[in-house]
Amino acid sequence: MVIELSGTSSAERKKVTVADFSKMKSHNQRIVMVTSYDYPTSIIADEVGVDSILVGDSYGMVVLGHDTTIPVTIEELLPVCQAVKRGASHSLLIGDMPFLSFQISEEDAIRNAGRFIKEGRMEAVKIEGGREMAHMAKAVSNAGIPVLGHIGITPQTATLHGGYRIQGKNADSGERLVEDAKSLEEAGVFGIVLEMITEEVARMITKTISVPTIGIGSGRYCDGQVLVLHDILGLYPRFVPKFAKRYTDLASTIKGAVTEYASEVRRGAFPEEKNVFKMDDAERDKLDLRQKS
Numbered sequence: 001m002v003i004e005l006s007g008t009s010s011a012e013r014k015k016v017t018v019a020d021f022s023k024m025k026s027h028n029q030r031i032v033m034v035t036s037y038d039y040p041t042s043i044i045a046d047e048v049g050v051d052s053i054l055v056g057d058s059y060g061m062v063v064l065g066h067d068t069t070i071p072v073t074i075e076e077l078l079p080v081c082q083a084v085k086r087g088a089s090h091s092l093l094i095g096d097m098p099f100l101s102f103q104i105s106e107e108d109a110i111r112n113a114g115r116f117i118k119e120g121r122m123e124a125v126k127i128e129g130g131r132e133m134a135h136m137a138k139a140v141s142n143a144g145i146p147v148l149g150h151i152g153i154t155p156q157t158a159t160l161h162g163g164y165r166i167q168g169k170n171a172d173s174g175e176r177l178v179e180d181a182k183s184l185e186e187a188g189v190f191g192i193v194l195e196m197i198t199e200e201v202a203r204m205i206t207k208t209i210s211v212p213t214i215g216i217g218s219g220r221y222c223d224g225q226v227l228v229l230h231d232i233l234g235l236y237p238r239f240v241p242k243f244a245k246r247y248t249d250l251a252s253t254i255k256g257a258v259t260e261y262a263s264e265v266r267r268g269a270f271p272e273e274k275n276v277f278k279m280d281d282a283e284r285d286k287l288d289l290r291q292k293s
């Protein structure tokens with residue numbers, strides 16, 4: 001049986017819910033997730049039928065130009081969430097809880113997660129961290145807010161601990177990751193992002209837990225995949241991660257268009273007749289007369 005979530009026309013598609021994520025796992029239907037940080041790309045992602053849109057804190061890097069996701073605040077992300085919500089009517093919308101918005105106390109985590117739902121109009125939140133954050137994930141999910149876990153490389157803390165290193169390269173760290181995933185499952189998450197985990201360990205986690213795994217740089221056997229939109233589009237100038245695939249080179253397209261615009265303005269080729277607004281002939285004559293008298 002195929003769950004009719006994606007691939008059908010925009011008007012026919014039904015709203016994707018967290019319950020659909022688990023149905024998709026049980027029917028071996030791969031889950032498609034992408035980031036979006038604005039209204040136009042949210043419309044596009046939703047129209048083409050992605051299952052879920054993540055308003056990632058990667059926004060801080062790919063849009064705001066920070067070196068890491070650490071400086072990102074809830075105040076910055078909430079208007080972004082609202083814009084994405086305005087553009088999407090089918091995809092499941094997930095807000096990424098930024099650094100220190102969920103680590104301080106359970107009460108704080110619930111309050112901040114609630115802001116993503118009430119103010120940001122998201123339908124779920126994502127929390128980075130394994131077993132050490134499971135109690136936070138549990139508190140938020142017990143408050144009625146669906147939580148997506150995130151293990152492997154967790155960018156909010158990776159940069160503080162010496163950078164991005166592939167996780168699960170040996171049996172010990174593989175075992176720890178499986179235990180992290182189990183703790184989050186027990187805490188009640190509806191899915192787990194696996195970031196930069198070796199394919200073997202990601203496969204083992206996917207087989208072991210009942211909730212879907214969404215991979216990013218974690219190989220071919222996860223229940224779904226997520227990529228940062230700017231990586232897919234070729235719009236992040238600093239680097240392309242090995243695990244990402246550039247499906248187009250939008251930076252070159254934009255450069256071409258802006259270069260042509262600049263050249264047309266400089267040689268007076270833009271605006272053209274069709275781009276200008278005109279007065280009525282009679283009004284123009286009246287104005288000319290007034291200026292002459």
Ligand code: KIV
Nearest residue numbers: 035056057058193226
């Ligand atoms: O912030 C983000 O975009 C993410 C994804 C890479 C999973 O956390």
